[in-house]
Amino acid sequence: MRLTVDSQTSDIEQTRIFANWILHLGEGKVGSVNDGEAIIDIPDELLITDSTDLITALIEFVYPSILVDVKNSSYFQERAILAPKHEVVQDINDRLLSLFPGDEKDYLSSDSLCESEHLHE
Structure with missing residues (x-):
């Protein structure tokens, strides 16, 4: 760290x-x-107590001027938001993505390979 x-x-x-x-x-x-x-x-100094929209307040604290630094890779390497549940992660990701101009792109991945009956040589 x-x-x-x-x-x-x-x-x-x-x-x-x-x-x-x-x-x-x-x-x-x-x-x-x-x-x-x-x-x-949780210690009081770690809590967000002055906002009605806690996720937006958290994003603004962790990623100040995000649109200015969007092309600076070290900006994102130096920051992270940790969340206890996948639903919270999804909400944070959705809010972050809504800040950026342009259309979203979904990229798919796979955790395993599909075994083929035919081997390619």
Whole structure:
């Protein structure tokens, strides 16, 4: 994780605390006993409390001036939004895509190969 480039000591310490909290969260060490569902206390400074549209506020925080930097590949490499459920990911992706001009394109992929009865040599 590259979170400390050109940071002051206090910023580095806050980043270290946050990184450890995220790691503990991912390892299931934060909150109540995790049997598939757990209650987790999120620190107040991580919550968005001043907006009625939380996803838009999150997108604006993580991707400020997204349309200006859309062709800058490092802009996207340095940012990410993590979400707990696929439905939330889909909502965030839909909102992000709606910001860009032009038509959407769907690209298909496959997780496995279809075995053919005929081998091509």
